Amino acid sequence: MSSTKNERSYKAQKVIDRMGQKLTRQMVGSLTACVHCGMCTDSCHYVLANPGDPTFAPAYKADRIRRLFKRHYDWTGKVFPKWVKAGSVFTDEELQELKDIVFGKCTNCRRCTVNCPMGVDLATFNRMARGLLCYVGIMPEGVEYVAKEQWEIGNQMGVLKEDYVETIEWQEEELQSEMEDPTAKIPIDKPDSNIVYVINPREIKHDPRSILDAAKIFYAAGEDYTMPSEGWDMTNFGLFNGDDELGGAVAGRVYDKVDELRGKKLVISECGHGYRSTRCEDTSKRER
Ligand code: SF4
Numbered sequence: 001m002s003s004t005k006n007e008r009s010y011k012a013q014k015v016i017d018r019m020g021q022k023l024t025r026q027m028v029g030s031l032t033a034c035v036h037c038g039m040c041t042d043s044c045h046y047v048l049a050n051p052g053d054p055t056f057a058p059a060y061k062a063d064r065i066r067r068l069f070k071r072h073y074d075w076t077g078k079v080f081p082k083w084v085k086a087g088s089v090f091t092d093e094e095l096q097e098l099k100d101i102v103f104g105k106c107t108n109c110r111r112c113t114v115n116c117p118m119g120v121d122l123a124t125f126n127r128m129a130r131g132l133l134c135y136v137g138i139m140p141e142g143v144e145y146v147a148k149e150q151w152e153i154g155n156q157m158g159v160l161k162e163d164y165v166e167t168i169e170w171q172e173e174e175l176q177s178e179m180e181d182p183t184a185k186i187p188i189d190k191p192d193s194n195i196v197y198v199i200n201p202r203e204i205k206h207d208p209r210s211i212l213d214a215a216k217i218f219y220a221a222g223e224d225y226t227m228p229s230e231g232w233d234m235t236n237f238g239l240f241n242g243d244d245e246l247g248g249a250v251a252g253r254v255y256d257k258v259d260e261l262r263g264k265k266l267v268i269s270e271c272g273h274g275y276r277s278t279r280c281e282d283t284s285k286r287e288r
């Protein structure tokens with residue numbers, strides 16, 4: 001009885017298969033459009049910080065992902081693999097090398113796209129590549145930890161609800177003391193508020209005075225606001241690491257809580273890790 005040895009590792013095969021499910025028209029356009037003119041090179045801060053090292057050039061980094069697309073999902077790579085520099089991944093070590101590029105050599109800032117005459121958007125398919133690797137459990141250790149906490153506990157620092165509420169109440173006492181007003185409040189779960197204010201878990205865990213600072217602004221403005229007891233983490237590591245399921249779940253928790261409280265606007269504090277490009281959204285225009 002003969003046995004067949006796979007030429008590719010289990011994870012490498014999963015990454016290639018998953019790529020076929022995640023490619024979008026926009027990504028395919030960017031994966032095929034690069035003419036290697038080099039006009040984007042000096043726009044990348046990694047290139048500026050590492051002069052003389054061509055492996056930081058946007059086109060070089062993009063080619064590490066592009067070669068997989070060409071080999072498995074583009075006819076040119078199947079017919080003329082050497083001409084179009086098509087290639088594949090076979091081992092977990094190669095996936096680790098890809099991880100170091102897509103997480104460690106590109107921030108998805110899109111500065112190169114602004115300078116590209118062909119409109120190549122590296123950030124879209126770099127994020128896709130991050131997601132492919134996360135899908136098989138290959139990602140930086142810190143990213144894995146916070147993503148797990150965000151999925152399982154509901155926020156990236158694993159703060160329990162009772163600790164969150166207790167910290168808000170502590171800051172409310174500070175607010176009353178500093179404002180010399182015993183009626184000053186940091187409302188939690190107040191329905192029909194004008195603003196629902198969500199924060200970065202770092203504020204609860206390491207820097208609660210930033211919550212107090214925001215509360216003082218709301219107090220001085222006489223604003224009608226509330227902080228939700230759940231769905232309050234406005235960071236989103238699913239957007240960061242390319243895990244669409246996590247990204248959707250985290251954003252959904254926030255929006256669902258705003259809907260539940262019938263808040264009119266969502267305001268997020270500093271540092272959103274790409275949660276949204278705007279800091280304030282009028283939620284009254286959303287369908288409920
Ligand atoms: S500017 Fe655009 S086309 Fe030119 S090398 Fe960079 S990504 Fe490719």
Ligand code: SF4
Pocket residue numbers: 043044045046057058061105106107108109110111112113122123
């Ligand atoms: S998206 Fe930003 S970090 Fe990534 S290659 Fe382009 S300029 Fe560099």
